[in-house]
Amino acid sequence: MALWRRKQTESVAVIEPAEEPVIETYDVVNQDVRPELKQLAESGKPLLSVESVERTFQVGGHPLHVLKGINMELVPGQLVMLRGRSGSGKTTLLNMIGGLDQPTKGQIFFHELPFHKMNDDQRTSVRRKQMGFIFQAFALMPLLSAYENVELSLRMAGTPKSEWKPRVLHCLEMVGLTRRMNHRPYELSGGEQQRVAIAKAIAHRPLLLLADEPTADLDSQMSAQIMSVFQTIIRTEQVTICMTTHDPTILEVADHVYEMVDGRFI
Numbered sequence: 429m430a431l432w433r434r435k436q437t438e439s440v441a442v443i444e445p446a447e448e449p450v451i452e453t454y455d456v457v458n459q460d461v462r463p464e465l466k467q468l469a470e471s472g473k474p475l476l477s478v479e480s481v482e483r484t485f486q487v488g489g490h491p492l493h494v495l496k497g498i499n500m501e502l503v504p505g506q507l508v509m510l511r512g513r514s515g516s517g518k519t520t521l522l523n524m525i526g527g528l529d530q531p532t533k534g535q536i537f538f539h540e541l542p543f544h545k546m547n548d549d550q551r552t553s554v555r556r557k558q559m560g561f562i563f564q565a566f567a568l569m570p571l572l573s574a575y576e577n578v579e580l581s582l583r584m585a586g587t588p589k590s591e592w593k594p595r596v597l598h599c600l601e602m603v604g605l606t607r608r609m610n611h612r613p614y615e616l617s618g619g620e621q622q623r624v625a626i627a628k629a630i631a632h633r634p635l636l637l638l639a640d641e642p643t644a645d646l647d648s649q650m651s652a653q654i655m656s657v658f659q660t661i662i663r664t665e666q667v668t669i670c671m672t673t674h675d676p677t678i679l680e681v682a683d684h685v686y687e688m689v690d691g692r693f694i
């Protein structure tokens with residue numbers, strides 16, 4: 429972790445010690461259960477179910493069977509991890525769960541919607557409103573501050589403008605970055621950037637947060653902070669989280685771990 433960071437103050441560049449990232453305590457008292465989740469809990473159904481899913485890609489004229497019959501469920505309010513070696517199929521599955529790709533065979537139901545039957549526009553609409561992504565492809569905009577990056581997510585989701593400011597401030601507080609809200613990504617550490625990405629991904633109150641290797645490239649202390657933020661937002665925002673990881677040291681905070689080997693769970 430960098431101990432010193434260059435800070436641009438008007439035209440003068442000064443060097444100041446970087447503060448240790450602090451996860452600010454967030455008051456969770458009196459949070460109401462989200463009505464859509466209450467309904468789901470009463471029905472006893474999972475937030476998402478994956479049934480006998482297969483995915484085959486055509487590579488050089490030959491079929492490549494990447495997912496070979498996956499069954500899984502995401503229960504509301506859980507932190508679920510997909511673990512497996514590089515190339516085992518974790519990202520391919522996460523893409524299916526997020527409606528970014530479709531199964532060759534099998535079914536995926538998100539909040540009882542049949543993702544496997546919906547077209548791109550229908551899935552995009554569900555994704556924008558009900559899902560949050562911490563994926564490389566949804567990375568931070570480099571020219572926008574932390575505040576503006578989070579605000580962008582609310583613009584994209586069509587949230588009324590009057591709600592932007594309180595929600596952005598709330599999300600940045602939850603991830604412990606209130607004091608750095610005017611910093612651009614390059615002025616933040618890797619762990620801080622990842623916390624902005626989390627704030628951005630949950631700003632529009634998704635039901636499901638999907639994260640592809642969110643602790644990759646972070647040291648063990650920063651990884652622990654990211655996992656602590658995930659636990660906080662599960663409690664306070666009642667979001668469900670599904671993430672991929674290679675890292676065995678963070679598995680203990682998961683409610684459920686699916687171990688993937690060569691396109692199957694073991």
Ligand SMILES: Nc1ncnc2c1ncn2[C@@H]1O[C@H](COP(=O)(O)OP(=O)(O)OP(=O)(O)O)[C@@H](O)[C@H]1O
Pocket residue numbers: 485486487492494512513514515516517518519520521
């Ligand atoms: N669009 C695609 N076309 C062809 N092959 C693909 C495609 N997407 C993924 N694959 C192949 O599917 C296999 C699984 O890839 P995937 O990215 O899901 O693995 P992973 O477990 O997430 O790996 P990593 O941990 O390295 O990200 C790999 O062999 C990959 O090359």
